[in-house]
Amino acid sequence: MALETARHNAVLIRGARIVDPAAGRSESADVAIVDGLIARAAPTSAYVIEADGMILCPGLVDMHVHLREPGHETKETIATGTAAAAAGGFTFVACMPNTTPVLDNPDTLKLVHDRSREADRCGVGPVAAITVNREGRELTDFAALLEAGAVAFSDDGSGVEDDEVMRAAFQRAKTHDALLIQHCEYKSISAGGVMHLGDVSRRIGLPGLDPRSEEAMIERDIALCRETGGRYHVAHISTAKAIHMVREAKAEGLPVTAEVCTHHLVLTDEACGDADPNTKMHPPLRPMGDVDACRAGLLDATIDCIVTDHAPHRAEEKAAGFLAAPPGIVGLETAVGLAARAMIETGLADWPAVIRWFTAGPNRVLGRTPPPIEPGSPADLTIIDTSRRWTVTPGTMSSKGRNTPFIGWELIGRPSCTVRRHQIALCR
Template sequence: MIRIERFDEISLLGVRVIDPLARLDAVADVVVRRGVIETVTPVHTAEEHRRSAQEGLNSEVSDSGRETEARSSRLKIDARGLILCPGLADIHVHLREPGFEHKETIGTGCRAAAAGGFTFVAPMPNTKPAVDSIEGVRYALDRAAQEDACEVGPIAAITVGREGRVPADFASLLTAGAVAFSDDGVGVEDDAVMADAFRRARDVGAVLIQHCEYRALSAGGVLNKGAVAARRGWPGLDPQSEDAMIERDLRLCRGIRARYHVAHLSTATGVELVRRAKEDGLPVTAEVTPHHLLLTDEACDAGDTNAKMHPPLRTAADVEACRRGLLDGTIDCVATDHAPHTAEEKARGMLQAPPGLIGLETAVPLVARAMIETGLADWAALVRWFTEGPMRVLGRRLHAVAPRQPANLTLLDPAATWKVEPTALHSRSFNTPFLGWWLTGRAVLTIVGRRVARRIETSAEGPRGK
């Protein structure tokens, strides 16, 4: 579990620093004083670091997995074998407040984010009421400030009430603190309304984030239209419902040139459409979720409603296309689409259960399993997908791991093993198809200024490197 504390001074000794902004990958001693990085002192070559990290794994360490000293307002950590990077960012979460606090609150969601290594999250506006007003944006910001676990940048609705008819007042919502616009949960289907939204977004420099789905093509579908759906007799969700909206939006983007972001990209055709748009110089970005990098619709075959989501898990070919898109830069970042639901809701069966899964606390190890353990990528790439990528999508500043920079940092243990079970999670809901899985890699510390979210081990955690 995590503990929220405050320290005037934090020392991380022998840590591997990965900073995509500075193109830095080196071992250093890092000192943070009063919320600002004071020094980053290189201490090892890469080969020396590998030996040092192995010594750290073999040495006598404390219950928390390494020598840690916390006295009054000072924290000192032997960080050999750990990775320090800019704070992770998730630009697609559902914090459910206001209106659905039985699923999640801003407080529980932000604690789950901190536990997963995220110092910034962008919640979607599908609350009750929808975030389509200045008051709604300010409410999210005020509640996040009260909880003080991570930074929140609210995403406001593209249309009033998320009803797809009248665009919201983008200018006033941006001024209030909105970071982007989306009707996530539904796509904006009307061509004229979406064209109007593109023009308004262009005029104020805003980002449109689209949930790409034509409901006429997906209505009634509960999983991907394919072999599993046919075998089980469940209605399938046609990939064309996603691909057709991406294609329509890219035509609008070509003519109007507003910044456009594809949420939770899941199809091979969609990846190729985005790739071609980028080659043509369109201001287009895209995200992929950890589960769409790892699971196929076969995960639904046993009737596990925790594997029901929108967009649904697709085929092995779609998973491969998403991985390749992430590797070649077609896909800019990873986002969780963290979507809490209660056990009672998920117990309604595949036809009636709501789609979605939680993902903030499992994101890092799942991407590590999909991309690093398969030999496709390394930790430097993973850090980039969770830091530089999402912040570039939103046009927000990423703070470097460098002297005189604000301390906005995540400390990762790439060798930590732990079991996904309710007692190990901080979300109010536990709807994930990964329950019972042993994963490798997790955040052990997040730092925002003087505020530290520090992991305290539980029985659900195993020895490092095992």
């Protein structure tokens, strides 16, 4: 979506319904912002945002994105990725460490902070690597990385396979009250697979990826969590069995949380039927039973939040065909509309629930306490036009990546604006 940004000292948002799931609030009221803070009234010279019939909520959060910088700026930069985030209604994203160099040292984290501050489109919290160079062998310096602003630790793109290394990571996480985010995949089990192993992979003749590669790692990690007490978050959970294990772990009182990607809520492995490389992801698209389990997991709070796993790639990389193309799709600009498609248009949930999965849910997992929507608080807000019908079109995207299977989809509901203190981003 095209983005227009401007700075204003005084803003009046008129007519919106305020939905703040963390505060249990849902009511219609005008909101004034003066000098970046929510105020009781705005001067008559204020910039007015007409939001009649729209929802005003705390700024949306996506705790799983790939901004690609440093090292892969031909796919995305921090400036273009955070513009895509703002266009998708997000005011904060957590970015994964599989950059070059890897986010495994304070200097690289500082670069991410500096570039995102310069771009000033969206808040960015770097997720630091669990192991040096994401090689799964030697733990990073958690204390120094936390000091440098790491919001969590993950080797995303790979799981930490070695039991002893992961046990040590849990112990270090416990010592520092840090969050471990695991990309759950034993490559020894998934090797060679390019899509979910099942009826569709057999029918079209593409190598299948055994769901056990995801489930076995979650099983091992829950045992380590029980043993050590370290905080553990399952990235992009995607199978019914995996969700069942997290449900049991939560019932047991373990500090386990989970996220689901928007694409795993709306697509099945049938979408891979014509071998479009834009349907190739890790974890792969699953059968309908797993999609239903993902939706049910959100509804019963087994799954805490919705993420995009925004993974931009160059067109020529995706043109390499299903076998050779890198996995992943862009997601920031379609997230809200797809979540609405999966959870609201199906009659399963309402807008306050969807907003909770993009605000209170991820904020709790990350230990963030965003400012409440009340006078004196810094403005950190998203406005969603819940009745807006729009068609996903590559030409208007702010991300450098165009790798999405959702081109041409008509979605209902779209962010129209984000406000971060003085900074207003209008999504056109």
